[in-house]
Amino acid sequence: MPLFDPESIRSDFPVLAKLIYLDNAATSLSPRQVIEAQVTAEYHYRANVGRGIHRLSRMATHQYQEARETLGRFLGGEKGTLAFTKNTTEAANIVARGIHWNKTDRIITILQDHHSNLLPWYRLKNDHLIDGIDVVDSTAGTVSAEDIESCITKNTRLIALGHASNVFGTIAPAKEIAEICKDKNILLHLDGAQTAPHLPLNLEQIGCDYFAFSGHKMLGPMGTGGLWISPDVTGDDVPAPLCTGGGMVQSVSGTTFTTVSGPGRYEAGTPNVPGAIGLAEAARYLTNIGMKNVADHSAALARRMIRGLAEIPGVRVYTPEDAPLIGTVSFTVDNVHPHEVAYFLDEAAGIMVRSGEHCCQPLMHALCLTGGTVRASAYCYNTRDDIDMLIATTEEIAGMVK
Ligand SMILES: Cc1ncc(COP(=O)(O)O)c(C=O)c1O
Missing domain, CATH: 3.90.1150.10 (Aspartate Aminotransferase, domain 1)
Structure with missing residues (x-):
């Protein structure tokens, strides 16, 4: 059966x-329901979010916020911060560029991982913002908690782990690795590009600090995705926004400004509103299956x-x-x-x-x-x-x- x-x-x-x-690991197809949700948004409430007072703007804002909540539930991360991004790559870059690094920090990456979960961290080394990168071998197609633990040093600040390999299709033991990270006070960034489409997730139970994913691999629209940040992340580990501008600002005075708190901090400029609505529909579609x-x-x-x-x-x-x-x-x-x-x-x-x-x-x-x-x-x-x-x-x- x-x-x-x-x-x-x-x-x-x-x-x-x-x-x-x-070719679903590259990009999945979208069902009619996802496309229709976007078309409906375009036809009936095309307006910017969080900015206007008029009816269309209020409708769009409501749908956008609801999309955020739907995605938070889908990922089992309702207590965390879920910012919409254009993809996994952008989400990883927000974390890499946004954390306040110390020159002595080291990062662990995995050999098998996608360039999008390597280059943002390698760049920190190339820009002399951290001490270096330790690479875990994974040529056999899997990575174990022991493999990772053996690469940890006293200066390891973050582990950037592909939750599933886009080449081998193997799933990493993220919860086990998260426990090691908690124990040793190390941050865990999970690249969930390949797991958000396939696995029932509960990010709060897994215990990662950051989770990046793409909408186009999980039946959603191209150019959509997200970054989830655990509620346990505080202080210098809370990434600063990658972009500044309209929408993410609380107040501007002279040449100084303060940002809003919450996910809006990471969403400078006009977001992909129909895309977020389509992505939420994809999450609902998968949840129904x-x-x-x-x-x-x-x-x-x-x-x-x-x-x-x-x-x-x-x-x-x-x-x-x-x-x-x-x-x-x-x-x-x-x-x-x-x-x-x-x-x-x-x-x-x-x-x-x-x-x-x-x-x-x-x-x-x-x-x-x-x-x-x-x-x-x-x-x-x-x-x-x-x-x-x-x-x-x-x-x-x-x-x-x-
Ligand atoms: C494991 C993994 N990480 C990151 C990415 C990058 O995704 P995107 O191009 O949507 O940012 C991919 C895409 O193939 C992937 O498979």
Whole structure:
């Protein structure tokens, strides 16, 4: 018995009638409901938020605040601060540029992580704002609490952890790592780009300090996302805003100013109001399906992929089957460039996958994968037939180069 029936939702994603979409780790599709929520906002209450007195402005402000609350509930972080950002990358940069660093501070990053969760921290080192970076090896596809603990020094101020790898699709033991962090008084930044779409989350229970996520990977609109900051974060650990300007200011006097408190501090200028409303609709849509169902379904499809692909002679699978998984699997076909595999999968069977380095050059260099990998990533609307077609077509490709 399937844990959840994707057929029940596929008609909400019209493009699925024409192709097999397995590039969800890059960007997911949006259901009609999310698009309609944005269109309704555009047609019926297009106005700036928190600024006007008139009816449309009040309606937009109300919907925007409600969107924030919906996202806070979705993430299990109602007590924290949830600022809308344009994506995970912006959220990580707010934390990296906003914390008041000491020159002796060190940061731990993970080899397998996305450039968006490496470069903001590397830049601090390059700008001489911190002492340095300690990198945890993760070439086997997983990272454990022990791996991380062994890299901690007395100067470790923050650990920047990818909650799930966008290459391997493995999930990091965030709660365990958060406990170590609490114990040693270290800040934990979680890159949740790959987990917000797939896992039932309770950020307050996990115990991280910052959580970054993107709307476009969780059925929401492009250019939306957020930064969640724990209510336990205080003093110099509360990031200063990355941008200043209208909307985030309390008072201006001469050339000095004070900022509003709460999430508005991080949202200078006119925000993406219809985007936030669409993102909240995506959270509601996923909640209706049930995030536990989504997680189980994606992981089951990933395991089906691993088993099927691993049996094909000439195919190497990099995702470990025995680890906790989202829906993502990386593989290569001997003597065929990943881009050629991706091209053939599309041409032969209408299958969309990602190929290349996946914004993870340090990992690809460590694995000596000059062309990167092929990455197939499943989501709530994918079926076992989709996976079987991927496996069959990959077998065809591998067979052609024998
Ligand atoms: C793990 C991870 N972190 C960060 C990002 C960056 O996301 P965005 O481009 O939406 O900021 C991605 C995108 O692929 C990702 O997979």
